[in-house]
Amino acid sequence: MNTQNRKRRKERIDRGIKVRTDSLYALMSWREITYLITPRFILIVGMLLLPFIVPGMYWQRVISIVCIYALLAMSFDFLAHYVGLVSLGGAFFVGTGGYISALLNTSLGMNPLVTIICATLLGGMFCTLLLLPCLPLRGVYFAIVTLMYPLLLARVIEALDIIGGTDGIIGIDSFPNTWVEQYWVIGVMLLFLFALRRLVNTDLGLVLRAVKDNDQAVRASGMNIIHYKALAVLIAASIGCMAGACLVHIYMWAGISTFALDFSVLPIAATVIGGSGTLVGPVIGCLILVPVSELLRDFGTLRIVFYSLILLGFIVFRSEGLMLYGQRKYAQFERWTTI
Amino acid sequence: MEIIIYGTINSVALALYALGFALVYGISRLPNFAHGALYVLSGFIAWSAFNSLGINYFFSILLSLIITGIIGAVIYQFFLIRVRGMEISEIIASYAIALAILEGLRWGGFKGMTYTLPAFVEGSTTIAGISVDYQRLLVVAIGAALVTSLWLFTRYTRIGLALKGMAQDERAAMMLGIDSDLMAVVAMGIGSMLAAFAAILLLPLGNIVVESGYNVLILAIAVCIVGGIGSWMGAVLAAFLIGFAQILTVVYLGSHYQMMVALAAIILTLILKPSGLFGQQKELEERV
Numbered sequence: 088m089n090t091q092n093r094k095r096r097k098e099r100i101d102r103g104i105k106v107r108t109d110s111l112y113a114l115m116s117w118r119e120i121t122y123l124i125t126p127r128f129i130l131i132v133g134m135l136l137l138p139f140i141v142p143g144m145y146w147q148r149v150i151s152i153v154c155i156y157a158l159l160a161m162s163f164d165f166l167a168h169y170v171g172l173v174s175l176g177g178a179f180f181v182g183t184g185g186y187i188s189a190l191l192n193t194s195l196g197m198n199p200l201v202t203i204i205c206a207t208l209l210g211g212m213f214c215t216l217l218l219l220p221c222l223p224l225r226g227v228y229f230a231i232v233t234l235m236y237p238l239l240l241a242r243v244i245e246a247l248d249i250i251g252g253t254d255g256i257i258g259i260d261s262f263p264n265t266w267v268e269q270y271w272v273i274g275v276m277l278l279f280l281f282a283l284r285r286l287v288n289t290d291l292g293l294v295l296r297a298v299k300d301n302d303q304a305v306r307a308s309g310m311n312i313i314h315y316k317a318l319a320v321l322i323a324a325s326i327g328c329m330a331g332a333c334l335v336h337i338y339m340w341a342g343i344s345t346f347a348l349d350f351s352v353l354p355i356a357a358t359v360i361g362g363s364g365t366l367v368g369p370v371i372g373c374l375i376l377v378p379v380s381e382l383l384r385d386f387g388t389l390r391i392v393f394y395s396l397i398l399l400g401f402i403v404f405r406s407e408g409l410m411l412y413g414q415r416k417y418a419q420f421e422r423w424t425t426i
Numbered sequence: 427m428e429i430i431i432y433g434t435i436n437s438v439a440l441a442l443y444a445l446g447f448a449l450v451y452g453i454s455r456l457p458n459f460a461h462g463a464l465y466v467l468s469g470f471i472a473w474s475a476f477n478s479l480g481i482n483y484f485f486s487i488l489l490s491l492i493i494t495g496i497i498g499a500v501i502y503q504f505f506l507i508r509v510r511g512m513e514i515s516e517i518i519a520s521y522a523i524a525l526a527i528l529e530g531l532r533w534g535g536f537k538g539m540t541y542t543l544p545a546f547v548e549g550s551t552t553i554a555g556i557s558v559d560y561q562r563l564l565v566v567a568i569g570a571a572l573v574t575s576l577w578l579f580t581r582y583t584r585i586g587l588a589l590k591g592m593a594q595d596e597r598a599a600m601m602l603g604i605d606s607d608l609m610a611v612v613a614m615g616i617g618s619m620l621a622a623f624a625a626i627l628l629l630p631l632g633n634i635v636v637e638s639g640y641n642v643l644i645l646a647i648a649v650c651i652v653g654g655i656g657s658w659m660g661a662v663l664a665a666f667l668i669g670f671a672q673i674l675t676v677v678y679l680g681s682h683y684q685m686m687v688a689l690a691a692i693i694l695t696l697i698l699k700p701s702g703l704f705g706q707q708k709e710l711e712e713r714v
Contacts, residue, residue: 173514220697227457227513231647232696238644239689246682352525355518388529395525402519403508 160369171299180327210328255342362408437669498618654702
């Protein structure tokens with residue numbers, strides 16, 4: 088570094104329009120309103136139009152899978168960055184939701200859309216009950232326990248040969264048609280995305296973030312942190328179970344592979360790449376990662392190598408993620424100043 | 427009698443899996459999720475050196491130990507040191523490395539049952555009416571020797587003492603002039619070498635398969651957590667506890683349940699006593 092460079096530094100300043108749109112003045116003119124709405128509008132309309140744009144059945148199926156992974160990634164992001172519980176066991180939620188939905192469908196003959204809602208509620212409660220004893224744990228300990236849960240559950244099903252054993256459950260009804268399937272998952276994904284964004288800004292969200300930042304302070308304020316953690320896990324587990332239930336109805340099959348590590352790893356990778364703690368970032372990460380991994384399907388396990396290397400690169404060298412980068416560019420400008 | 431002999435062998439194997447993981451976690455607080463991957467990798471390095479390059483078996487083992495140690499140190503120096511102290515990033519980053527190594531090996535064609543390392547000593551003997559092959563006895567002997575020499579290493583050598591000091595209190599160690607980053611790299615190198623050592627000793631008992639990477643990682647974590655992190659005695663005792671529990675379940679329940687013992691042990695220990703049976707950490711640090 089020469090002396091010329093040392094005298095300058097880059098500074099970032101909020102754009103005027105960003106500052107104006109922070110408060111009620113956003114309603115001042117159409118320009119401000121457009122500035123606020125455009126990113127959200129692009130996401131919603133883009134997602135809704137996607138089934139029309141993509142060619143063929145195969146890529147429509149990929150869109151559904153993207154949304155399912157996006158649900159999982161959002162649930163991971165919510166738990167990890169707003170409550171401070173890092174759950175490496177996304178597959179636990181997927182498997183539970185999937186199996187409950189499959190059982191309700193095959194044994195009671197319920198409509199797929201009804202079973203998905205039932206699986207969301209029942210699965211969420213089931214996962215929360217099982218995770219209840221580990222809620223006092225934190226940090227790496229909670230992560231390891233949640234990593235073990237899906238493995239253990241898969242082994243239990245395998246060893247006891249219950250609910251289908253190693254063969255899984257077959258003969259599950261699919262959605263009535265592909266359009267219902269597409270718009271169901273897309274709608275659910277958008278609904279949960281904006282609901283979660285609302286939630287983290289309410290009073291409840293504030294308490295949850297406080298639990299993440301300093302749980303002793305929350306306790307000292309006379310609040311039961313286990314209660315709040317359980318609530319957060321219930322929300323995240325329900326979202327994960329919903330994803331699992333949709334997945335089972337798309338593939339028309341539920342088996343031990345719903346507990347596979349894929350469902351734990353890819354959402355985390357998507358969250359890291361998209362930008363952690365933004366809730367939108369994971370969706371964007373999934374929109375990038377899932378199609379890429381479909382394109383690389385011919386390379387077999389090399390694609391896992393490929394995206395684990397991307398994940399490593401992002402987490403070690405660029406840990407802010409795409410969404411935060413985009414947000415910064417959208418809300419701020421940069422310039423060189425002399426010191 | 428069979429239970430005692432095979433239980434002991436299984437326990438020593440578990441202790442060998444866990445040593446490297448425990449060392450790295452104890453010193454640099456890095457939950458090294460790439461441990462199992464390094465285990466498998468060193469097996470393949472030894473296999474390639476022995477079969478493809480045609481090097482003498484003893485030297486190919488030595489080569490594998492050294493290369494794995496260097497790989498571990500390089501991984502730490504260039505990647506993991508950047509996320510040091512950020513637990514979640516450490517887990518995700520090391521897990522990504524593990525996936526890259528294991529799936530890369532699988533892609534490279536190292537799969538199936540064809541890859542085996544020869545035993546050091548062929549043949550078997552009978553102890554109290556049970557036939558045991560020499561390699562398994564060798565595992566117990568070398569395992570015991572390894573634990574003892576590590577204990578001596580951390581007690582009587584300069585590097586060992588520096589590592590121990592860092593494990594106890596990193597800031598105090600830094601004040602005494604111990605380069606904590608360098609020591610973390612050294613610890614990771616030694617930890618990887620221990621993984622390689624376990625691989626060299628235990629792989630001749632079966633095939634080298636990529637899947638064993640994941641199992642080794644789970645078993646290592648199980649032993650470390652049950653034993654209490656940062657406690658050598660605890661890790662060894664936990665290895666015996668889980669080892670015998672596994673053999674007992676295989677004998678009385680069936681081999682399906684073998685892995686469930688380890689998983690259940692982890693979950694139960696973390697729920698009931700997260701610092702482990704002999705943990706030296708304060709409870710407040712890990713739970714509220």
